[in-house]
Amino acid sequence: MKTLFESRFGVTESLLGQALGELVGSGTSEADLYFEYTVSESLSLENGIVRSASHQTRQGMGARCVNDLETGYAFTESLDAEPLLSAARVARSVAERKSAADPVAVKRTGESKGHLYGALPLESFGTLESRVKILQEVDAAARAADPRVVQVMATLACTAKWIQIVDRNGQMLSDMQPMIRLVVNCIAQEGAKRETGAEGVGGRDGLTRVAGEGRHLALAREAARLAVENLSAADAPAGLMTVVLGPGSPGILLHEAIGHGLEADFNRKGTSAFAGRIGQVVASPLCTVIDDGTIPKARGSIHLDDEGTPSSRSILIEKGVLRGYLQDRQNARLLKMPVTGNARRESFEFAPMPRMTATFMLAGEESPTDIIRSVDRGIYFAKFSSGQVDITSGNFVFTSAQACLIEGGKLARPVKNATLTGNGPEILKRVSRVGSDLELDTGIGTCGKAGQMVPVNTGLPTIRVDGVTVGGTARS
Amino acid sequence: MEKRMDSQDLKLLGKAIDEAKRLGATACDLFAVSAETLETQVRDGRIEKLHRAESRPVGLRVFLGNRSGLAASSDWSAEGLSDLAANAVRLARLMQEDAAAGLPKESPSLPSLPDDAADPKARGFSPEEAMALAKSLEAAALAMDPRVKTTGGTGFAAFRQRVYYLDSRGRAGTYPQSYFSLWTSPVAFEETGAMQTGHWHHTATTFAKLESPEMVAREAVRRTVRRLGARKIASGRVPVIFEAEAAGSLLGHLAGAILGPSLYMKSSFLLESLEKRIFPAGIEILDDPGLAGGLASRPFDGEGMPTAKRAVVEDGVLKSFLLDSYAARRLGSTGTASAGRSPEGAPSASTSNLYMKAGTRTPREIVLSVKRGFYVTELLGMGVNPVTGDYSKGAVGLWIEGGEFAHPVQEMTISGNLKGMFQGIQAVGNDLALRGSIAAPTLLVDEMTLAGT
Structure with missing residues (x-):
């Protein structure tokens, strides 16, 4: 059977062999041709109507040639023979100034088995009509949830991405990566006061992921509830305090504070605050942190990374001790460490880099209610809206989307606009309790690095962290 | 020569407009970009990355009365442009009526600006010159203060694009843009081993206005070392x-x-x-x-x-x-x-x-x-x-x-x-x-x- 790229775009195995010949030279350490064909459709609702829809198709090929430390990269949006060969030539000419080798025989190593997510997305995303109806139901449910909801915005996006990777040895691998994502944003108003609330869900799955068993209606009601709750939220206090992070999306703490600092490129270059610290204690012994690209249907999961290495489950921190980094082939070679299947790229326009997939902390033994009960005065963060880290100094910051005070061991008044700041290599040393309730986030997260966006998950059980700086505006 | 090519491009893209009208669109407009980028990054005096790219995204917005749909691709072939129109019309049919939808009421004529309205130097920028600029920026940053021992990234980029706009009322316009950029993130060490970085860059629309590597390095290093301690x-x-x-x-x-x-x-x-x-x-x-x-x-x-x-x-x-x-x-x-x-x-x-x-x-x-x-x-x-x-x-x-x-x-x-x-x-x-x-x-x-x- 012909590959998708051969039947649709005429990219034959002999053309691939020729392109590889142009790409690979005698000093080449890593090289690949990365083909992509992506079809996406997105619908959005605002002001009570599904007013806009967009359809996008993209195809292209990125050629990469690495000669030890140097990388040449070129891409083409045309999959015709001449642009393909020319991109391969340009990529090689940068890193490898010697003449091109002979054509390389291409061996199809096969399609991915599709064990993590299905391979028939176009039908499983449902009809356009059914997706329009879902958004209309979201609008109705959010408005019915509370009369103070004055605006509902929702976006439903479906993407099917086919990739084919040919590495320097002529091994050809392919995968189909589906993605669906529904995000609902509500604005509630009371008098002159307005607040927002947002909720979303997504994954490498069909329409049932976002609308099965009325899930979209529950999302709409939750976004409405959060917006209304924020109307009565007080300003957050400021200063050093004890915080409790709830299960699920607050795992962005691990992503920003730890995960980025463990990407192999920063460590190989010595610009990460974690560089050279493998084997050292970087967290409390209660903490074991994992990056796992093999969770079925999860947003961050991949059968193969974007160099063709199978995705895997890596232990980053084990009982507080730093164990490993997230690798791509080039950095694994330079650091003399095993590849981990974490080479990812946004699209054919970019060279791959070490990136996270699903990053989470393993569950501990305590009950979440006991953890909250252990705090006399502090803040409970149920949800963060965003975060950012300066990898070199290790400084990070997160902003709350849903938080409340803890008073006398009980959840009390909601607070808004709470920011949490700290230092990556220090923050997990302050974890004093870990709950038994590990949850993955709902699958709408996107991570940005050097201008490239890739889908990821984060996860966390309930944890208590002592002595963290919280920024708020309340006057004490 | 260039001018004739731009008008040919506009004529080519007009096929999507024609096709959308044929499929029943009451109005539509198209926005396309043809871009060329050369980007290089250096590290320790060696080329870490050289990236060359050309891209030509094209997007079409159609209206069927008060309903609208959008489609985008990178395919400028006659077949690709007619697929674009078909996709946009297909989506528009299923949208809800929106009384505010439509093109702007007025339809003033548009300019078609020639290539020299942007800096022609950005087209086909020499990779050797790009690498030399990035190397001298890194060398300047490393020489400026003994506490700066490496950079988190140092680079140069030249970027050029031409923007095209067409609508169903026969309006068409196009203009070029160019940018040149130098950036570096020096990393400075404290005696304890703790590190600080301070990113700095300069971007200009013409190469002549781009600050020298020395100027960019000086400011980047000043911003980095003042964070130490x-x-x-x-x-x-x-x-x-x-x-x-x-x-x-x-x-x-x-x-x-x-x-x-x-x-x-x-x-x-x-x-x-x-x-x-x-x-x-x-x-x-x-x-x-x-x-x-x-x-x-x-x-x-x-x-x-x-x-x-x-x-x-x-x-x-x-x-x-x-x-x-x-x-x-x-x-x-x-x-x-x-x-x-x-x-x-x-x-x-x-x-x-x-x-x-x-x-x-x-x-x-x-x-x-x-x-x-x-x-x-x-x-x-x-x-x-x-x-x-x-x-x-x-x-x-x-x-x-x-x-x-x-x-x-x-x-x-x-x-x-x-x-x-x-x-x-x-x-x-x-x-x-x-x-x-x-x-x-x-x-x-x-x-x-x-x-x-």
């Missing part, structure tokens, strides 16, 4: 000075609150503020799409409307929102030719070159006027609620004691509400530099909450 300090309420680069981000938050969609969606903290004094008297803010050398200059907007300079804030009073035609109809107002657009999406209001006019005081005088306060050099995170104006961000900077810089500070947050922060501006520096498409001089805000220990 940074520590956390006690929480409190203090005056805050935003260094010009950080002050620009405050104007970015203003921009978010005065753009069409945030207004008709009622998600702006400045919803009721038109003609109200939102800054102290004397403050002037302009949006100038015609600014010579401006990084966001554009002769017409994403809906083919000719652009013009506009006072956004005059003597502290908010004088104008920035609207695309859809937002204008939703708000019952007049458009301001502010539609930003990428081929992949629908037009939506955006700022062009937005800046606050310079004041009269030097940054040094402003620092001297503060007894105890926080001088913010970098901000971290996205802690702004656009609906309420609540503001809370991670901040790095210098502590001021008795009008002098005492020591660097990090792992702090600063919080307030943008409405109060705007009103609380007590001094405006004379150091406006239009380094980005949004820029402000040094600003002193009377009081904010600082959280640390």
Whole structure:
């Protein structure tokens, strides 16, 4: 059977062999041709109507040639023979100034088995009509949830991405990566006061992921509830305090504070605050942190990374001790460490880099209610809206989307606009309790690095962290 | 020669418009870009990366009466353009009626600007010259201070694109843009082994205006080494000075609150503020799409409307929102030719070159006027609620004691509400530099909450 790229775009195995010949030279350490064909459709609702829809198709090929430390990269949006060969030539000419080798025989190593997510997305995303109806139901449910909801915005996006990777040895691998994502944003108003609330869900799955068993209606009601709750939220206090992070999306703490600092490129270059610290204690012994690209249907999961290495489950921190980094082939070679299947790229326009997939902390033994009960005065963060880290100094910051005070061991008044700041290599040393309730986030997260966006998950059980700086505006 | 090619391109793209009309579109417009990029990064005197790319995204928006649909691809073949039209029409049929949908009412004619309206040097920029520039930037940064031992990334990029706009009323226009950029992130070490970095870059629309590698290196190193020894300090309420680069981000938050969609969606903290004094008297803010050398200059907007300079804030009073035609109809107002657009999406209001006019005081005088306060050099995170104006961000900077810089500070947050922060501006520096498409001089805000220990 012909590959998708051969039947649709005429990219034959002999053309691939020729392109590889142009790409690979005698000093080449890593090289690949990365083909992509992506079809996406997105619908959005605002002001009570599904007013806009967009359809996008993209195809292209990125050629990469690495000669030890140097990388040449070129891409083409045309999959015709001449642009393909020319991109391969340009990529090689940068890193490898010697003449091109002979054509390389291409061996199809096969399609991915599709064990993590299905391979028939176009039908499983449902009809356009059914997706329009879902958004209309979201609008109705959010408005019915509370009369103070004055605006509902929702976006439903479906993407099917086919990739084919040919590495320097002529091994050809392919995968189909589906993605669906529904995000609902509500604005509630009371008098002159307005607040927002947002909720979303997504994954490498069909329409049932976002609308099965009325899930979209529950999302709409939750976004409405959060917006209304924020109307009565007080300003957050400021200063050093004890915080409790709830299960699920607050795992962005691990992503920003730890995960980025463990990407192999920063460590190989010595610009990460974690560089050279493998084997050292970087967290409390209660903490074991994992990056796992093999969770079925999860947003961050991949059968193969974007160099063709199978995705895997890596232990980053084990009982507080730093164990490993997230690798791509080039950095694994330079650091003399095993590849981990974490080479990812946004699209054919970019060279791959070490990136996270699903990053989470393993569950501990305590009950979440006991953890909250252990705090006399502090803040409970149920949800963060965003975060950012300066990898070199290790400084990070997160902003709350849903938080409340803890008073006398009980959840009390909601607070808004709470920011949490700290230092990556220090923050997990302050974890004093870990709950038994590990949850993955709902699958709408996107991570940005050097201008490239890739889908990821984060996860966390309930944890208590002592002595963290919280920024708020309340006057004490 | 070039001119003839551009008109050929416009004619080619017109096939998508023709096909959409044939399929029943009552109106449509197309936005396409043909871009060329050369980017290089160096490390330890070697080329770490050289990236060459050409891309040609094309997007079509169609209307079937009050219904609209969008399609985008990178396929300029006759078949590809007719698929584009078919996809956009297919989606539009299933959308709900939207009374505000449509092209702008007016249809002024559009310019077709020749290649030399941008710097021709950006086309086919020599990889050797690019690599040499990046190498000399890295070498300059490493030579400037012994504590700087490496960089987190040093590079140069040349970028050129041509923008095309066409609509179903027979209008067509095109213009070129070019950019050149140098950047570096020096990494400096403390004796303890702790590291600090300070990113700096310079971007210009012509190669002749690009700062020299030495100038970029000097500023990058100055910004990096001044962070060495940074520590956390006690929480409190203090005056805050935003260094010009950080002050620009405050104007970015203003921009978010005065753009069409945030207004008709009622998600702006400045919803009721038109003609109200939102800054102290004397403050002037302009949006100038015609600014010579401006990084966001554009002769017409994403809906083919000719652009013009506009006072956004005059003597502290908010004088104008920035609207695309859809937002204008939703708000019952007049458009301001502010539609930003990428081929992949629908037009939506955006700022062009937005800046606050310079004041009269030097940054040094402003620092001297503060007894105890926080001088913010970098901000971290996205802690702004656009609906309420609540503001809370991670901040790095210098502590001021008795009008002098005492020591660097990090792992702090600063919080307030943008409405109060705007009103609380007590001094405006004379150091406006239009380094980005949004820029402000040094600003002193009377009081904010600082959280640390």
